[in-house]
Amino acid sequence: MSIFDRFRRKKQAPQIPPPAPAKAPPAPKEPEKPSVSPEPDITATLLLRKNIGWDAVVKAIEEHFGSQVLGNVEDNGYSSFESVKAKVPAATVTLEDVEFWCSYLAMPHPTQICDFSKIEDGLFSYEEREEIEQNQAFLVLAQKGGGQDLASKRQVCRLFTRLAGTLMGLEDAAGIYVCSAELLISRSEYLKHAGILEENRDDPSYFPVPVWVALRRRKKGEHVLTGTWGLRQFGLLELWFLDEDTAWTELYQRLYLLSITQITGRDFYEDMDTIEFTPGKTSLFRELNGALFIKEID
Numbered sequence: 001m002s003i004f005d006r007f008r009r010k011k012q013a014p015q016i017p018p019p020a021p022a023k024a025p026p027a028p029k030e031p032e033k034p035s036v037s038p039e040p041d042i043t044a045t046l047l048l049r050k051n052i053g054w055d056a057v058v059k060a061i062e063e064h065f066g067s068q069v070l071g072n073v074e075d076n077g078y079s080s081f082e083s084v085k086a087k088v089p090a091a092t093v094t095l096e097d098v099e100f101w102c103s104y105l106a107m108p109h110p111t112q113i114c115d116f117s118k119i120e121d122g123l124f125s126y127e128e129r130e131e132i133e134q135n136q137a138f139l140v141l142a143q144k145g146g147g148q149d150l151a152s153k154r155q156v157c158r159l160f161t162r163l164a165g166t167l168m169g170l171e172d173a174a175g176i177y178v179c180s181a182e183l184l185i186s187r188s189e190y191l192k193h194a195g196i197l198e199e200n201r202d203d204p205s206y207f208p209v210p211v212w213v214a215l216r217r218r219k220k221g222e223h224v225l226t227g228t229w230g231l232r233q234f235g236l237l238e239l240w241f242l243d244e245d246t247a248w249t250e251l252y253q254r255l256y257l258l259s260i261t262q263i264t265g266r267d268f269y270e271d272m273d274t275i276e277f278t279p280g281k282t283s284l285f286r287e288l289n290g291a292l293f294i295k296e297i298d
Helices: 003-007 054-065 126-133 150-168 187-199 248-263
Strands: 042-048 070-079 087-095 097-105 135-141 171-177 183-186 213-219 223-229 238-242 272-280 281-288 289-294
Touching: 042 150, 054 070, 054 087, 054 097, 054 150, 087 150, 087 238, 097 150, 126 171, 126 183, 126 289, 135 150, 150 171, 171 187, 183 187, 223 248, 238 248
Parallel strands: 238 289
Antiparallel strands: 042 135, 042 171, 070 087, 087 097, 097 135, 171 183, 213 223, 223 238, 272 281, 281 289
């Protein structure tokens, strides 16, 4: 049994069995794609422990991808932050015909834009977060307009992960903040997942969900909710479990697998769908306020 077989939607049995077909039944329909378009743009901030200089960034990109991927290299480009009134080094990086924009700021990341000390959820230890908070320079990595549909969004995100992983390989990199998912990731965690992607580059069923979708655990009233934050950037509804009995580690695994199933286009979930995580126990998806809530009903 494949790992995805655990999460196939439970089909409702027909009221009257149909007669035996005289010929082979038609092939099953492709899963219906989400009606909402993905967010086309991507931005992330890469935090550095010290000011390593722009030349070190250019060198890292050239050594990994070759000098031909770099274009419009400027030592005095313009900052993308309104609060930073200074010219900064910048360049474009083109991977598989997708253009990325990278700029370097030799200053600590402004806390008025994002205060990393207040981020509770993410892939980091408290010690790693302290390192990130003490950053002395940072990079802005962005891609504009590439994710017009789910397939192109998936491709752009995979390329983005490879490029960001190369820059996270810099000795003085501390971590990365993925803006759309409000997801903070330490250097070691990002390198781990970027490495897994490199090993699975030719596998269309793989996507590095942990570096694109944040998982959160929240208490609302008397209920504890465990869910995603970041699926909306793929045109998908966020997923939240109404489950206080299952261990959070199991819920996290389910959320990652449900997310990768949808992002890779294997299947999609919507209001009133049912699913069995455990044989004989059915859970129901219900849509509310732009999210899908999952609760066991058997």
